[in-house]
Amino acid sequence: MRHFVLVSVLLALSALVSSNEVKTQISKHVAIVSGCDSHLYIVIPTAYALLRKTTAGKYRVTFVTGSECKKTVENLGSDVVHHDSGLWLHPNYDTSISTAEYYENITVGSVIHPYRAMQSLAKEDKPDLIIAESFSVGASIVAETQNIPLLFHYTPGISHIVTWLGGSDISVGAFQHVDPKTTPMFIQRLVATVFFSVEILLSDYFCKPGAAVFEKIRREMGLNDSYDNYEHVISSFPSFSAVGEPISQMFDVPPNKFTLTGLLPSPPETMRVPDELKDFLEQSPKPVLYVSMGTYFVFSDQTFERVKNFLESQELFNVVWSHRKYSTTRHPIKDRTKMIILKKVPQKFVLKHEKVRAFLSHCGISSVIEGLSAGVAFLGAPQGRDQFYLSARVASAGLGLEIGRTPNEPSLREGIEKLHRNLNQYTKNVQNVYKQMSRESVQKLENLVDSLISKGGSSKFDPSESLIWSWNQALTHVLMVLIAALTILLYLIKLVMLLAVRLIDWLFFSEQELKKPKTN
Known part of the structure; x- marks a missing residue:
């Protein structure tokens, strides 16, 4: 019996070692x-x-x-x-x-x-x-x-x-x-x-x-x-x-x-969530709009103040804003029950919170992906490089709206009101697109x-x-397009000139022909 137990233990140890070797x-x-x-x-x-x-x-x-x-x-x-x-x-x-x-x-x-x-x-x-x-x-x-x-x-x-x-x-x-x-x-x-x-x-x-x-x-x-x-x-x-x-x-x-x-x-959020942010989200009676221009871009002070003033005045959304250059003395908040601005925000946590329904973003690719995975609607305010393209693609896919690089009060008002009015449809579109884009990835x-x-x-x-x-192929293609465009332009100019000559001929010379005395 002892021999049997000893052999069993040795076999188990051997299997464990083999398993680790295979794993390695x-x-x-x-x-x-x-x-x-x-x-x-x-x-x-x-x-x-x-x-x-x-x-x-x-x-x-x-x-x-x-x-x-x-x-x-x-x-x-x-x-x-x-x-x-x-x-x-x-x-x-x-x-x-x-x-x-x-x-x-x-x-x-x-x-x-x-x-x-x-x-x-x-x-x-x-x-x-x-x-x-x-x-x-x-x-x-x-x-x-x-x-x-x-x-x-x-x-x-x-x-x-x-x-x-x-x-x-x-x-x-x-x-x-x-x-x-x-x-x-x-x-x-x-x-x-x-x-x-x-x-x-x-x-x-x-x-x-x-x-x-x-x-x-x-x-x-x-x-x-x-x-x-x-x-x-x-x-x-x-x-x-x-x-x-x-x-x-x-x-x-x-x-x-x-x-x-x-x-x-994406991996889960690892950044600590401030208590004031948790409380703000939990106590918000309205849907929340999250605002962030990404890691490297920020609104200019003038644009920041203009957007902030409008968002404070509107009544459709409460606002969470991530702004790494924010100064409470230069840009004080009038009503802290409607808006909170922090220099650093745990973005994944915020976007996935049930109260957060919309994202005013520069539309950098990381932000677009995180917004898609969280199922929020977009307001695009691209600031540079590929963001203009991505913002346009987001809007054309029915995931939200564009309000421009330096949004003014009319564009903000129109964008916020339309976004709020169609929020459920935009959200549904985002969820469908995310499901489509992540299938079996x-x-x-x-x-x-x-x-x-x-x-x-x-x-x-x-x-x-x-x-x-190659560089030569690219240059050749651009030159060919330019030559084709120039040829079409010259043809159109020639066509316009011919039409102008015909019109002048019809307006002036045909009138002179009518004034000539008729001869038997």
């Missing part, structure tokens, strides 16, 4: 790379989905980003490793710098920081897969030299990487400023190709410092293939996006290069990650396989 063997190491800026919040749900929404222990995640974002990464849980590689400085907070300065800094940073960080991580703990946010192109050098599969995480708002040229048929996904519901498709495609071509030309101009660094490191590492622009590099590797229609417009998606997973679940991500890891090896950068346009 199947736990795949995924490195997620992103700059320490607003784009980090695009990739956080990817890490959360892999760790919390798939089979326990299937993946382990290392976050590769700046040390200034260590706390954000640690909020995901103790099992998420932050690979500390110093500060990753990006000039997002300084909105006064020029576009040229912004792109020069951010594109140099997107090469140096990811390259150095991934190089050190590969020496310490080589990952089975690198998922790099689309600006972190420096990670591609390590992927090639270390033979690691690479997956680019596309960030909505920049021109879509599924753009490609196939014979004479142009199929483009790019941000554009036309209403997809009322504009014919051929006009949409034409506008998209022009916007996309111009962006490639501007990107090539502004990104030269970063491109020079990228090319220098590639040559030093023995990777001599030249490239045309950052998009050219990104689109030659497998890539995916969590955001598709109706927020990010796509015309055609080639399955061999691009995967649309759909919206991934985790499973799609898991399948994509598993397929790349099982194949193994890096997808080498090959300019001939890239689906993106």
Whole structure:
């Protein structure tokens, strides 16, 4: 009997050890790379989905980003490793710098920081897969030299990487400023190709410092293939996006290069909720409007005061406002039962609160995603960059309204009244869109990650396989459109001149003909 018990215990221990060994063997190491800026919040749900929404222990995640974002990464849980590689400085907070300065800094940073960080991580703990946010192109050098599969995480708002040229048929996904519901498709495609071509030309101009660094490191590492622009590099590797229609417009998606997973679940709120905020929400007898211009943008003092005064005077919503530059002495609140303004607000908590029904937002992509997942209606007040496109897409999808960059009292009044009047319909639309965009998203991500890891090896950068346009193609397209537009304009001018001559001839010369004496 004793022998039987001893054997049973040994068998159980053996099974436990074997189980742990199997668990270790199947736990795949995924490195997620992103700059320490607003784009980090695009990739956080990817890490959360892999760790919390798939089979326990299937993946382990290392976050590769700046040390200034260590706390954000640690909020995901103790099992998420932050690979500390110093500060990753990006000039997002300084909105006064020029576009040229912004792109020069951010594109140099997107090469140096990811390259150095991934190089050190590969020496310490080589990952089975690198998922790099689309600006972190420096990670591609390590992927090639270390033979690691690479997956680019596309960030909505920049021109879509599924753009490609196939014979004479142009199929483009790019941000554009036309209403997809009322504009014919051929006009949409034409506008998209022009916007996309111009962006490639501007990107090539502004990104030269970063491109020079990228090319220098590639040559030093023995990777001599030249490239045309950052998009050219990104689109030659497998890539995916969590955001598709109706927020990010796509015309055609080639399955061999691009995967649309759909919206991934976000981690729960980790920021402490102030008692005064809890009390305000619980005691509000009206629906609540949440106002936030995001992490980096704020209204000017003049616009802030104008919007604040109107929101205090209206009676349809109570207001919670997140404003990082708020001063109680400069902008005192008249009635604290109707409005609360804090420098920092736990946004997920607020948006998901049952009393909060609407969101006055700059429509940055992270805010749009959080608003969608919370089921609130939108008032769009875009402040810069891709926000104008995203705000227009939100409005065209019936998820809310646009009130402009610097809303005045008439636009605020019209927007608030219409939003309140149609609040239930907007909310229903938001819920339906979120359900559509998040369907089976985790499973799609898991399948994509598993397929790349099982194949193994890096997808080498090959300019001939890239689906993106080159600088020459972009320039040629813009010139062709300009020549076509000029030809049409000259033809119209000629037509108008001919009509004018005919009209003058009819008005003056026909009258003279009538005055001539008739002859037998």
